[in-house]
Amino acid sequence: MQKPQILITNDDGIHAKGLKYLTSVMRKFGDVLVVASEESNSGQGHAITVRELLRLEKIHEEEGYREYMTDGTPVDSVKLGEQIVLGKTPDLIVSGINHGSNASVNIVYSGTMAAVIEGCITGIPSIGFSLNDYSSDADFDVCGPYIEEVVNKVLKEGLKPGVCLNVNIPAVPKEEIKGIKVCRQSDARWHEQYEHRVDPRNKDYYWLTGYFEKLENNEETDQWALDNNYVSIVPVQYDLTAHKEVENLKKWNFNGYGL
Amino acid sequence: MQKPQILITNDDGIHAKGLKYLTSVMRKFGDVLVVASEESNSGQGHAITVRELLRLEKIHEEEGYREYMTDGTPVDSVKLGEQIVLGKTPDLIVSGINHGSNASVNIVYSGTMAAVIEGCITGIPSIGFSLNDYSSDADFDVCGPYIEEVVNKVLKEGLKPGVCLNVNIPAVPKEEIKGIKVCRQSDARWHEQYEHRVDPRNKDYYWLTGYFEKLENNEETDQWALDNNYVSIVPVQYDLTAHKEVENLKKWNFNGYGL
Numbered sequence: 001m002q003k004p005q006i007l008i009t010n011d012d013g014i015h016a017k018g019l020k021y022l023t024s025v026m027r028k029f030g031d032v033l034v035v036a037s038e039e040s041n042s043g044q045g046h047a048i049t050v051r052e053l054l055r056l057e058k059i060h061e062e063e064g065y066r067e068y069m070t071d072g073t074p075v076d077s078v079k080l081g082e083q084i085v086l087g088k089t090p091d092l093i094v095s096g097i098n099h100g101s102n103a104s105v106n107i108v109y110s111g112t113m114a115a116v117i118e119g120c121i122t123g124i125p126s127i128g129f130s131l132n133d134y135s136s137d138a139d140f141d142v143c144g145p146y147i148e149e150v151v152n153k154v155l156k157e158g159l160k161p162g163v164c165l166n167v168n169i170p171a172v173p174k175e176e177i178k179g180i181k182v183c184r185q186s187d188a189r190w191h192e193q194y195e196h197r198v199d200p201r202n203k204d205y206y207w208l209t210g211y212f213e214k215l216e217n218n219e220e221t222d223q224w225a226l227d228n229n230y231v232s233i234v235p236v237q238y239d240l241t242a243h244k245e246v247e248n249l250k251k252w253n254f255n256g257y258g259l
Numbered sequence: 260m261q262k263p264q265i266l267i268t269n270d271d272g273i274h275a276k277g278l279k280y281l282t283s284v285m286r287k288f289g290d291v292l293v294v295a296s297e298e299s300n301s302g303q304g305h306a307i308t309v310r311e312l313l314r315l316e317k318i319h320e321e322e323g324y325r326e327y328m329t330d331g332t333p334v335d336s337v338k339l340g341e342q343i344v345l346g347k348t349p350d351l352i353v354s355g356i357n358h359g360s361n362a363s364v365n366i367v368y369s370g371t372m373a374a375v376i377e378g379c380i381t382g383i384p385s386i387g388f389s390l391n392d393y394s395s396d397a398d399f400d401v402c403g404p405y406i407e408e409v410v411n412k413v414l415k416e417g418l419k420p421g422v423c424l425n426v427n428i429p430a431v432p433k434e435e436i437k438g439i440k441v442c443r444q445s446d447a448r449w450h451e452q453y454e455h456r457v458d459p460r461n462k463d464y465y466w467l468t469g470y471f472e473k474l475e476n477n478e479e480t481d482q483w484a485l486d487n488n489y490v491s492i493v494p495v496q497y498d499l500t501a502h503k504e505v506e507n508l509k510k511w512n513f514n515g516y517g518l
Binding site: 107189236250 | 305307308314335338343412422443448462466495497498500502505507508
């Protein structure tokens with residue numbers, strides 16, 4: 001039986017410790033292609049490169065493993081890996097391990113999860129992994145068994161079309177992790193606080209800072225799971241329709257413009 | 260009664276015809292603040308600027324109207340407008356008019372709709388408008404009555420927390436438009452075809468091109484509505500949970516790691 005072809009990317013860049021750790025775990029499962037950017041693309045969301053040219057350079061190749069660097073975004077990396085390097089659809093896409101949580105509303109801003117959603121749109125089983133530790137030297141050792149467990153299940157059971165997975169792992173010693181919990185996305189928001197500065201030419205500029213506000217604390221949510229030392233798994237879709245609102249909006253009877 | 264404070268942005272840039280048209284319509288409803296980037300941010304998705312500094316410059320001010328230019332993304336524009344210029348929450352955010360469709364899966368890549376979703380996360384009633392014509396000189400005159408109708412309804416009825424609107428308008432003469440249709444997001448995908456070139460220094464580079472494939476043709480969808488000369492309205496949410504899959508995934512009984 002042929003080994004699965006696995007495509008890996010991330011949004012912390014090709015030198016990130018989380019990417020290297022994820023790669024070492026995934027090489028147990030099949031042939032690995034890494035495509036990632038040289039620099040961090042954190043907070044890039046579902047950005048794609050349409051107005052600029054894209055570079056793609058082979059960095060390393062050995063039996064069962066290839067590594068390419070691009071100047072594109074995480075979503076570009078998925079597209080380039082599939083179209084230019086593989087010339088075919090990979091069997092599995094994994095993204096991460098993100099340095100920091102992608103639970104709750106963080107998924108909306110995340111390049112790591114955008115790559116996963118892109119894989120999902122393309123019809124490929126896709127999983128994003130994040131560790132709840134933002135430091136570049138985070139200890140990823142706790143992640144291995146959970147990644148293997150989730151990947152094994154996905155390879156065996158498959159994922160429904162239009163569904164991918166957002167997996168967040170608490171940054172605590174392995175003996176403190178209570179298990180895996182299937183969740184829904186928690187409601188929360190970031191409050192921006194821009195830091196105002198003035199440059200040497202007397203022009204204003206701003207740095208984005210802010211704090212995270214939890215808008216609920218429900219045991220069914222990924223944020224609760226992560227806060228309580230569970231590995232959270234949320235099934236994610238790219239159908240953004242607020243289905244419950246469709247019928248309500250129809251009652252608005254758009255005056256003179258309705259059906 | 261105080262006039263509503265309206266924040267407008269887009270992803271085609273501050274000089275785009277669609278933005279100017281939208282602004283002229285919205286000034287009938289209240290005080291308008293425009294914050295937009297100098298250049299196009301098409302395809303920027305939900306990108307935010309976290310690693311670079313941000314500029315924000317006042318371009319124009321008159322009674323009931325202010326215009327600011329930034330080098331940030333559409334989502335940055337929403338945050339900067341609210342935090343730096345207004346110092347308070349606007350009453351309404353409108354984004355567009357996008358030069359080109361944001362129906363179906365296009366919403367995932369759209370900077371215009373990312374700004375709307377950002378407004379929604381912040382708890383502000385938010386609406387995105389798009390015309391199904393990609394040309395920079397598109398004729399937006401057909402849009403006016405539909406924008407007014409939707410904005411009137413939103414100001415009167417409000418939007419549920421966590422719900423915003425994606426409005427797409429067909430690019431046909433006004434007498435051919437059949438009405439407004441409340442829809443769900445259609446399933447579709449883009450197939451990438453990278454165009455390979457070699458630069459004068461003999462290095463490879465790529466341009467993203469591709470074509471759009473409809474994966475369904477259901478009368479309940481926004482793509483069908485647009486194709487059949489209806490103005491489509493989809494209620495959109497930022498909860499990406501595939502709720503129907505939560506119970507299915509729980510049945511996977513994560514071996515040794517379950518609950």
